[in-house]
Amino acid sequence: xxxxxxxxxxxxxxxxxxxxxxxxxxxxxxxxxxxxxxxxxxxxxxxxxxxxxxxxxxxxxxxxxxxxxxxxxxxxxxxxxxxxxxxxxxxxxxxxxxxxxxxxxxxxxxxxxxxxxxxxxxxxxxxxxxxxxxxxxxxxxxxxxxxxxxxxxxxxxxxxxxxxxxxxxxxxxxxxxxxxxxxxxxxxxxxxxxxxxxxxxxxxxxxxxxxxxxxxxxxxxxxxxxxxxxxxxxxxxxxxxxxxxxxxxxxxxxxxxxxxxxxxxxxxxxxxxxxxxxxxxxxxxxxxxxxxxxxxxxxxxxxxxxxxxxxxxxxxxxxxxxxxxxxxxxxxxxxxxxxxxxxxxxxxxxxxxxxxxxxxxxxxxxxxxxxxxxxxxxxxxxxxxxxxxxxxxxxxxxxxxxxxxxxxxxxxxxxxxxxxxxxxxxxxxxxxxx
Amino acid sequence: xxxxxxxxxxxxxxxxxxxxxxxxxxxxxxxxxxxxxxxxxxxxxxxxxxxxxxxxxxxxxxxxxxxxxxxxxxxxxxxxxxxxxxxxxxxxxxxxxxxxxxxxxxxxxxxxxxxxxxxxxxxxxxxxxxxxxxxxxxxxxxxxxxxxxxxxxxxxxxxxxxxxxxxxxxxxxxxxxxxxxxxxxxxxxxxxxxxxxxxxxxxxxxxxxxxxxxxxxxxxxxxxxxxxxxxxxxxxxxxxxxxxxxxxxxxxxxxxxxxxxxxxxxxxxxxxxxxxxxxxxxxxxxxxxxxxxxxxxxxxxxxxxxxxxxxxxxxxxxxxxxxxxxxxxxxxxxxxxxxxxxxxxxxxxxxxxxxxxxxxxxxxxxxxxxxxxxxxxxxxxxxxxxxxxxxxxxxxxxxxxxxxxxxxxxxxxxxxxxxxxxxxxxxxxxxxxx
Numbered sequence: 004x005x006x007x008x009x010x011x012x013x014x015x016x017x018x019x020x021x022x023x024x025x026x027x028x029x030x031x032x033x034x035x036x037x038x039x040x041x042x043x044x045x046x047x048x049x050x051x052x053x054x055x056x057x058x059x060x061x062x063x064x065x066x067x068x069x070x071x072x073x074x075x076x077x078x079x080x081x082x083x084x085x086x087x088x089x090x091x092x093x094x095x096x097x098x099x100x101x102x103x104x105x106x107x108x109x110x111x112x113x114x115x116x117x118x119x120x121x122x123x124x125x126x127x128x129x130x131x132x133x134x135x136x137x138x139x140x141x142x143x144x145x146x147x148x149x150x151x152x153x154x155x156x157x158x159x160x161x162x163x164x165x166x167x168x169x170x171x172x173x174x175x176x177x178x179x180x181x182x183x184x185x186x187x188x189x190x191x192x193x194x195x196x197x198x199x200x201x202x203x204x205x206x207x208x209x210x211x212x213x214x215x216x217x218x219x220x221x222x223x224x225x226x227x228x229x230x231x232x233x234x235x236x237x238x239x240x241x242x243x244x245x246x247x248x249x250x251x252x253x254x255x256x257x258x259x260x261x262x263x264x265x266x267x268x269x270x271x272x273x274x275x276x277x278x279x280x281x282x283x284x285x286x287x288x289x290x291x292x293x294x295x296x297x298x299x300x301x302x303x304x305x306x307x308x309x310x311x312x313x314x315x316x317x318x319x320x321x322x323x324x325x326x327x328x329x330x331x332x333x334x335x336x337x338x339x340x341x342x343x344x345x346x347x348x349x350x351x352x353x354x355x356x357x358x359x360x361x362x363x364x365x366x367x368x369x370x371x372x373x374x375x376x377x378x379x380x381x382x383x384x385x386x387x388x389x390x391x392x393x394x395x396x397x398x399x400x401x402x403x404x405x406x407x408x409x410x411x412x413x414x415x416x417x418x419x420x421x422x423x424x425x426x427x428x429x430x431x432x433x434x435x436x437x
Numbered sequence: 438x439x440x441x442x443x444x445x446x447x448x449x450x451x452x453x454x455x456x457x458x459x460x461x462x463x464x465x466x467x468x469x470x471x472x473x474x475x476x477x478x479x480x481x482x483x484x485x486x487x488x489x490x491x492x493x494x495x496x497x498x499x500x501x502x503x504x505x506x507x508x509x510x511x512x513x514x515x516x517x518x519x520x521x522x523x524x525x526x527x528x529x530x531x532x533x534x535x536x537x538x539x540x541x542x543x544x545x546x547x548x549x550x551x552x553x554x555x556x557x558x559x560x561x562x563x564x565x566x567x568x569x570x571x572x573x574x575x576x577x578x579x580x581x582x583x584x585x586x587x588x589x590x591x592x593x594x595x596x597x598x599x600x601x602x603x604x605x606x607x608x609x610x611x612x613x614x615x616x617x618x619x620x621x622x623x624x625x626x627x628x629x630x631x632x633x634x635x636x637x638x639x640x641x642x643x644x645x646x647x648x649x650x651x652x653x654x655x656x657x658x659x660x661x662x663x664x665x666x667x668x669x670x671x672x673x674x675x676x677x678x679x680x681x682x683x684x685x686x687x688x689x690x691x692x693x694x695x696x697x698x699x700x701x702x703x704x705x706x707x708x709x710x711x712x713x714x715x716x717x718x719x720x721x722x723x724x725x726x727x728x729x730x731x732x733x734x735x736x737x738x739x740x741x742x743x744x745x746x747x748x749x750x751x752x753x754x755x756x757x758x759x760x761x762x763x764x765x766x767x768x769x770x771x772x773x774x775x776x777x778x779x780x781x782x783x784x785x786x787x788x789x790x791x792x793x794x795x796x797x798x799x800x801x802x803x804x805x806x807x808x809x810x811x812x813x814x815x816x817x818x819x820x821x822x823x824x825x826x827x828x829x830x831x832x833x834x835x836x837x838x839x840x841x842x843x844x845x846x847x848x849x850x851x852x853x854x855x856x857x858x859x860x861x862x863x864x865x866x867x868x869x870x871x
Contacts, residue, residue: 151784263806310756320744320836348583372697375695402754403753
C-alpha cells in the first residue's frame, strides 16, 4: 500500500496497480505501468518504464497523474504466472545474504540498512517468474564488509545442499563490497561444480527508483538457469548503461569502483560472458576458459578456512614488526601485496625470511594488473630463495585461497596448491588491453 | 668498446660509430646509425633506427653487416653539441635515485641490478643535449621498493637545493615500483613549488634495446624545461606505443600494471598533459588543475615524516588484533583501506574506536576508483562517529600524507590537513570514464 494520500488520489482517478499511467513532474513526465510495491517508502510512486526499468518518483514532486490504459486481462495474467512458475524446465535458487541489493533506505537517517528478504526481492521483480522456477531463500542478512570465514562456511554448505536438491543454478544476492572475496571463497570451497553459481549485487538499494538491482537480478537468473557454463561467477552491470550485464569468473574479478554500476571488472582476463537481458540472450566471450554445465558431476565440499591468515600490503615505510607480530601470534599464512612484479623492501627481508620458517608466505602484486614475476630482479630472487611462493592471482584471491588451502590440506599440499590452478584463478597469460 | 670480436669485424669493414649501417639477421634486417655505447653488454650491437629509437641486436644472431653511409661532419657535430649545451635558455637537473631506468641486466644471472649513474643515462641519450642545459647527478642508488622515509627526506632536500640554484625544472629518475609514493611525498614535502619536478622511470632497463627509458627521459626533460605548469609529476608512456608520454599529477597516479610501459595511470582524474616527444610538443589536458610555472615563488621545505604510521587493508577475515598491536606500539597514524565507499567489518569496529582514541585514523577505499563516502550506510556513520577521517584520495597518497602531516604539524592541525586539499590529492569530482 502507498501512503494514504496517494491511495486516495489513485482511487479518485480510478487507477489501479498494473494500469499504464502518465506522471508529470515540474520539468518532465514518465509513462509506464504502476507497480504493486513501493518497497519501503510509501511516498514514492514506482513505475515500470517501457524499457523494463523501474523508476521511483517522490509523491511531493508529482504535479499531475493520468491513467493511460487499464491493465489487460489482470486475472488471466496472474493465473498464467502461477502456471509458468510450475512449468519451467529449469529451477534455480536465489539465496539472499544481505547487502545493498537487499537493503532499504532508512528515511529517518538517510542511511541504508539491510532489510529485504529473498522473497521480497523475488516478488519485487515479476520478470523473474518468466525465467525459471525460482526458490528464494534468505540464508543470512549481513553487509558484505562484515563477512567472515564463518559466513563462507555457511554459504558453501547452503550451496552444496541446493546442488544436492538438483537445482539447475544458484543465484546469491550479496553486498558488493566484498563480493569478489566471497566468490573466490565459494570457487574453492565447492569443487567439481556442475552448475553455475552466480553472485549478484546492487550499487543502489532495491527500493530506489535508480536501483541496478532488477537488471542485475534478471541477468543473473537468466545466466544461472540458461548458461552452458558451470562454476562460480559474478554478474553485474557491464557499463553505466542498462543494456547488458557482464559475467566474471569468481576468481578473476574485483570491485574497482566505489559507486559505479559497472564497479566489477575482470582483471587480467575478459569477462566470460555478457547477458543481454532484454533479449534473454547470453553471449559467450570465453567458453574455453570455463567448465561446461554438467548436472551429473558430483560436487565436493571443502568448507574449512584457516583463520590465522593475513593479507599485508608492503610499501615504503612499512614496518617489518607487523610481520614479526603475526609470526609471534602463530599465523599460519601470510599473503604479501608486493610492489611491481611482487617486490618487498630490503629492510623487510629479514622479517620475511623468518616468517617463511614458521608460515606459508605468498607474494602477489598491488599493481592489480599484470603478472607476478620474482625472476627479473635480484631482490625477487632473494624472496624466492627465502621460500616465498609467487602467486599469479589477485591479492584478495590469494588470501582467500591460502586460508582455504590451510583449512583443508597439509602444509606440503598447501605449498603445491598455491602454485597450481584450482578455480581459474591463475593468470596464465595476459590479454593485452586488459 | 664492443667485444673484441665485434671491434675487429667493424674495423675490417671500415665501420665506425656514427656510420649508418645495415645489419641482417636470419629473418630480417635493420638499418640505422651505429651507436657509441653498448652500455653493459659488449656483445650487443646498438643501432639508432630512423624512428629515433635504439635497438640492441645480439652479435651471435647477426649474419651480415654492411656500411650504408659514413657519418657526416663528425667533428663539427660534437662541437655543435658542446655549444648547445651552454647556449640553451633553460637549465634542468636530472637527479638519479636508482631503479630500472638506471639498471643493467646482469648477464651472469639474468637478473637486473641497479648500476648506471645520472651521467651514464645522460650520455646514453644524446637527444637530451638538444632540449636544455642538463646537469645530471646521482643522489642515491636504491630500488624503489626499498625506499623509505629517510630517502624522501633526502630527495626533498636535494630538490629544494636545486630550486635554490635556480634551475628551471628537475627530473628525478626513479624505480617505478613505488614512484607514486615518492611523487606524493615530494608533493607534500616541497610546498609552493614554482617549477616542474618530474619523476620518470622505465619498465625495461636502459641497456636493453626494448627499453622505454629513452622516450620517457626525453619526454620528462621536455616537460621539465618547457612546461608552463609547476608541481610534482610522473611522466611515463601513455600507451603501449612510443608515440607519447602522459604526465600525471604526483598525488593522483598509481602503478596499475606490473610490467607494461603504460603502467602508470591517473586515478579519478585525467593526466594533466601529454608530451609528443618527437614533435617536442606539450599538449595540456587540464591546465586549470595545476599551478602555473613561476620561478619567483619561494618554496618551503617540510621534509619530516613520522615513521609510526601504518597502511592497513581491511578484508573479510581481517583480525582486529593487528590494529590493537599498532596502538600498543604507539603508532600515531593509521590509514585504513576499507571496502567499497570506505567500510570496515563490524567485528573490527571495537579496535577502530579504540585506535581513534590514541591515533589519527583515516579511511580510504581499496576499490581505487571512485570516492570515499561514509554517509551512505549506517556502518559508515559509525566510523565517522568513532572519529575516523574520510580521505578522498588514493590509499597510498593518504598514507604518505598522514606520515608527512604528523611529521610536521600538531595533532589538531593534522586532523584539519587530512581533510583539506594540499597538493591536488583530494578527489573533488569524478570524471566519468576514468
